[in-house]
Amino acid sequence: MAALSGGGAPWRRGWLPALHFVRRGSKAVTRHWKAMHFQRQKLMAVTEYLAPRPAVPPRCLTPREQKVEEDNGYARLLRRQVEEVFRDNRMIAICQYNSMPGEDVVLMRHYLRKHNIEVKFVLNEIVRPVLSQSKYKNLLPLFVARNILLVSPELKAKEMLRVLKGVPQINLLGACIDDTILSRQGVENFAKLPSLEVSQGQTVGALALLPSQTSSLLQRGPAHLTALLDEHIRRLQAGETGSPPGTTPPQSSGGH
Template identity: 65%
Template sequence: MAAFSNSWKGVCKLGCLPTLQHIRHGSKAVTRHWRDMNFMRQKLMAVTEYIPPKPAIPEECKPRTRFIEEENGYTRLLRRQVEETFRENKMIAVCQYNYIHGNDMVLMRHQLRKYNIHVKFFPNEIVRPFLLDSKFKNLLPLFVDRNLLMVSPEIRAQEMLRILKRMPPINLLGVYVDNAILSQQGFLNYAKLPSMVTAQGEVVGTLSLLTSQTSTILQRGPAHLASLLDQYVKQQSAEADTSKETGTPNKTEAL
């Protein structure tokens, strides 16, 4: 023991530590294993198991509760803008929107704004519920893919078609104008019609022509009769003058 202590002191002086050795001790054996519950206890647990009572009304007969999702402020704003757009504009054109360059889109909107035509973008999830309960429900089949609206409080058919010819990616699907829904071809025919002022002038000219012809026809009979009576008076005066010169009585005096 004294030799071990002396050697330990010598090692400590030299600055070296002895190596550590781990000694593994034997663990105890596991003697507790799972055993099945006693048969009598199983019967007791089965008999005393809680059985909840059945409801008086089956679940299938109860009214289903519907969870209504509240609309956020942005959805309400879009719905209000859609209602104002369809209520305040006389011309509403539905177009299919394909991708075009941003500068071309800005240029087209600027050209349309000169004629008081505005471009509107609304998602179909907002537009379709509004159209379903309105007088514009026949426009529902047009809102399938990405769409844009060209709206104007005035009827600017020729100007809008002239600008759309320069934009092939934007296809015209249908137009609501003058309380009627027109297809693309119907709107093209509508644009070829004259303006309201020109049409009114043509109608007034036609009506005045008919009245003038009617007055001419009504005045033709009396004028012809007057001319015949005038000619008769001239003939009678001429015969009277000739009878005076020759001294022979005329037909009226002989009678």
């Protein structure tokens, strides 16, 4: 009882333990984010590990495993046909093809066939590999969308433009005429040229005119000199006979 009383030594006094409320499962936040010092940032950047670069860039190395695509026989046949088209025709026009009814397509092919112009429907994945390995590789930018070829062994640019004028779904992009690549404007200018026979006749006439003029110039001097000599001889003869110049001297009779 004495221990519970207020008197006595402190260590003898009774005491009650303090009550503490403890929350399980939660921790006090004792750390906050702090920016790294500038000097430490520079040190970390300088001491960062950089992997050595390879001597040969990876894009220059051939892959170890290459997938070999099996060449389709039908694709080879189509590529061979494209090669024959570019080899056997003098005029090859590349056009952009927009969707149109089948009847209009048949009618267009009929009108073009009258002028010996054929329509070839081709695929870009077939044409592009053929052109990339030939002298017509500058035509590759024209084969982007859906295209058709208008081919002819003759130069029928004027007739082709006349037919395409009535078919707005077909847009002419360019052409290759006699191994010469032309734009749309170039094809139109080519169509305005005269035919080969007319051009040959004009060329022959121009070439024949120059020699004729040269011949006339060369003959003019000797002809003028001959006329002067004839006039001089006539005057000399007129002076000997005493007759005025310009008159014929009298002829002597055969009895004297």
